[in-house]
Each structure stands twice: as structure tokens, then as C-alpha cells.
Amino acid sequence: MFRLFERLVHRLGHWSLIACTVCVIYLMVTQTIEVVLRAFGRPTTWVYDINLVVIVGVVFLGLAGAERAGDNVAVDFITEKLSQRTNRVLKVVNSILILLFLALLIWFGIGVVMESLHQGRTTGGLFRIPSALAQSTLPLGATLMALQVIVDLVRVFRPLPGQADGTPVDAEGEPIPGPQEPVEVPLKPADPEP
């Protein structure tokens, strides 16, 4: 049952990360288009307004993916000197604190969205977009991240094979590439030209 839940959470986080990636590509393309069109004296009226909404999507839709890959920065120079048992306790404590914070962001984020819908608020500028559209990415992204944190928390007590050394692994037990992955230094000079 838990494996099914875990797969579902990973699938949702995966699609959310893809949406976040599409937002990054969209920003790159439209910002470039804006520069080119402005050079020809025909700046757009929509790039700035829409991009202000898209950048919010980049932040909140990428949260679950960043959490799963271990990209979120924490200060570990003290905790890494502690025993494995103490670190497990701290992992549980931190997960609970993260869930508490995410719960606040989800609850009050929904409040902000409902208020914007009720008031019919739109973003500023010429291209008026409903504010709720951008604001809803906060509770959505926070919910997906909370689900990922719950999965990680359960995995503290039910580790997958290969996870005992702390290496993050996915639902299939495969290591997830991330900053923790040990990297071998190539002991050879820069590659010659092909």
C-alpha cells in the first residue's frame, strides 16, 4: 500500500518538476524574443506580465523535485559529527518541522487564493491575469513537497535496500543523482580534441 502511495507521490512530483522545467524554458525563450523584438523597435506588451507569473511557478512547482533530489540546502557541519542514531532522530524532528511549515503555507496559501478569487484580483500591467492562477502554485507546490517529505519520513523507519548508508534512492531503490552523489576525480588531463 505504501509503495503504491510512494509511486504516486513520485509521479506527481515528477510531473510538477516537468511543469517547472517547462516554465524555465518558457522564460528563456520569451526573454530572448523580447530582446530581439525590442532591437527591431517592436517590444511586446505581454512578456513582462506573464513572466512575473511564470517565475512564481518555477519556485513552487520545483519544490518537490528539489526536496527529492536533496537540493535544499541545510547546514550539516554539526549534525554530521553526531551518531547515526541521533541523525535519524533529527531527521524525524526536521521532517515534522518542515511539515508544520508546509501546512501553514498550504492553509494560508489557499486562503490567499480564495480571497483573490472572491475579490476578482488580477495581476498588474496591461496583460491582466487572475492573481489566483499564480498564487495557487504555492499551496499546490507545498502540498506536493509535503507528500514527498511524508514518504521520506516513512522511509526513515522502513528504509529501502541500499538506503542504510543514507544514499537517497527512488521507489525502485535506484540512487537519485544529486549533490550527495560521490564523484570521482578524473586523474587525467583535459580530454584531447576528437
Added chain:
Amino acid sequence: MILAVLVACVVLLVIGSPVWVFLGLPAALGTLSIGVPGEAIAARAYEAVNSDTLISIPMFLLVGNVLISSRAMNDLIGCFDSLVGHVKGGMVLVVVAVAMFFGGISGSTTSEASIMALALAGPMLLSGYPKAFTAGLIASTATVAILIPPSIPMILYASITGESVSKLFIAGLVPGVIVSLMLGLGGIIIARRKGYGGSRPASSNSERLHKFLVALPIMTVPAFIVVGIYWGLSTASEIGAVAAVVSILITQFVYRDLGRKKLWAAFVGTARLSAAVMIMNATAQILSWLLAYEGVPQAITSLVTAAHLAPFVFLIAVNVLFFLLGLPLDPPPIMFMTLPILFPTLAILGIDPIHFAVLMMVNMTIAQISPPAGGALFAMATVAKIPLKDVFRGVIPFMGILIIALILITYVPALSLFLVH
């Protein structure tokens, strides 16, 4: 109440909570405790990232990710290596040059040190440079590169304080180059006196020309960024976007080594890292808002005014503060924690905020390579597999050079400001 919030922040930091949590959770609970509607918490987090300044972050991260995923860095190393790698101490110049080209693209000094160690430690060790010297040189040059555009910490400084990203990039350029050259000069003197490197034959002129031409396309990317920002061709985020497109075109059509799979991986990596960097911005704004609501910046400003602190004394004090915070922390969390409190004081004391940004970066660089807690040192030791004691030993001479550079940059504001004004 505000004291309880700050103590809670420190406790969460110590127990290893993610930075975005220790910046935001205590402040969120503090906000609720004073009776402010909870929607203000979510609204602050949302408004903090609803900013065009932040668009620069994914754009410049993308430039870095695309270039690092391709053979660009190896080509750049090959080019500089063919020029000066054969002379005693020549690899020092290679490291300095590559760090200046690739620096500041990840937002984290520890990541910078890891990337540089991965690319440069092997060639340096093979060229006969000892482990300690290799580690010290790479760690110091890699972290200093956060001064040179494109610098993610500079963008974050702009988003917190409202300063112009372009001005900050320009301000960091000259000190970044000067400090890098100082490190290079120091490294060459040490290498020549101790006879490190230079044990292989020089490349022929035709080989040098070939390697230069191969690396030329990639050299145009940072050059375009610097020139574009300096001449005010566009906003920093637009220049970042164009630089990302140019990087992709170069890796796709010139180097032809970045397949669709690797390119998509670079996009996904950028998306994840952007979210991880900017969520700190979102939750830090909750803390900033609470500090402002409780009048903390005003109280600090009044205290500084009442104490009749001279600007140079204030700068010594903040340099010590940044150094201590910089030992365990990367630049972004330090900026999120301190700038909302300290920034209003700068105007009272007549300190230029752009100059302040530059000295803050140099200071945090020194902290990041200071034994025994500097984060970049652990990254060096892990990635380059150099014993920590060698890393500690090797970094000491370069720390001395950086301290001299910090004094110079702190008390000669013109170094940071003459291009800006």
C-alpha cells in the same frame, strides 16, 4: 518575541533544518503570535518571488548547467593549459582563468569548489603540484569567482535590497579580477619558489592556435554577459536568457556534444536548483517582514547613530560578523538573515550599498575557505579526495592574500565603484 524568533532560527540551523525552514518557520509562528492574519505569511512568500529580478537566477544557472554538461570546460582548460601549462606555476594561471570564466554560476560557494575540483584537481596533480597547494588554490579561486558576473549571490543581494543587478555585476567585476590576479600571482610565486609543475614540454604554436580556436566560442559567453551588462544593452535577466540560448546553440551546433537527453537533464537540473535557491528568498521575506514590523532595523539604526560609530568601525564589525556566519553558511542564507537588519544602517553611515555588497562577498569567500569549518574545504576534500589536513594546510597562504584583498576593497571603495559611477 523577536528574540525568541531569532533564537529559534539559530536552534533550527544547528539541528540541520533546511535553510528555507529555519528562515521562515520561526518567523511564521512569530507572525501568528502577534495576531497578524496568517494569510500575510503566504502573501509575503508569494510576493517575494513575484519579481523580475529573480528571473535572472534560472537563466544564469542554465548557462552554467549547459556549459558544465558539455565539453566546454575541458576545452577551456585545454586552451589555457597549452598556453601556459608547461611553465613552472603555469597551471596556477589555468585555474585562475577557468575559475573566472565559470565562477559564480551556482549560487553556492561549495558547489563552485566542487565543480572546479572535479575539473582541475586531476590535471594539477598530474602536472606535479602537491595536494595541499592544489586544494588551496582551487578552493580560493573558485569561491572568489562569486564576485565576477554572472553571480547568483549578487542577484539575491539585488532582490533583497532593491539595488540594480547590473550595477552589482559591474561593481563586482574589477575587484573580482583584481583578487583573482592576486591569488594567481601569489600562487605563481609559491609554485616557482618550490618548483611545482612545469615538467612537460610546451605545446607547438599550431596546437595552441587550434586549442584557442576550439575554446573561442565558449569564451564569447561570459564576454557577452559582461559587455551586455556594462553597455546596458538589456536587463540582467534578458542577458541571462540570451546567454543561455547562445550556450545551447554553441553546445548543439559547434561542439555537438550535448544530446537531447543531456540538454533536458540540464534544464531539469536548473529547474530544481532554481526552486531550491528561490524558496529561501520566499521564506526569508517572512522573517524580513516580521523584523521590519517589530522595528528591528530602526532599533539597530538608532543604536548605531547613538553610538556615533564611524563607518570604518561599523565595517570592521560587520566584516567580523560575516566572517563568523560564513564559516558554516553559504552566502545566500547569510544575506537573507543579515541584510534586512543591516541595510537601513548603510544610508545613515554614508556607506554605498553597492560597495557593501562587494565587501560582503569577499568576506564570505574568506570564511568559506577558513579552517576548520569553511564549507568549500569539505567540498574540496570530498570531491578531489585530498585529505582534509592537506586542504587546511594548503589554503592558509591564499587566505592571507584574500585578507589583504578584503582590507583593500573595504577601505578603497573606488575599486568597486569607479565603473558603476
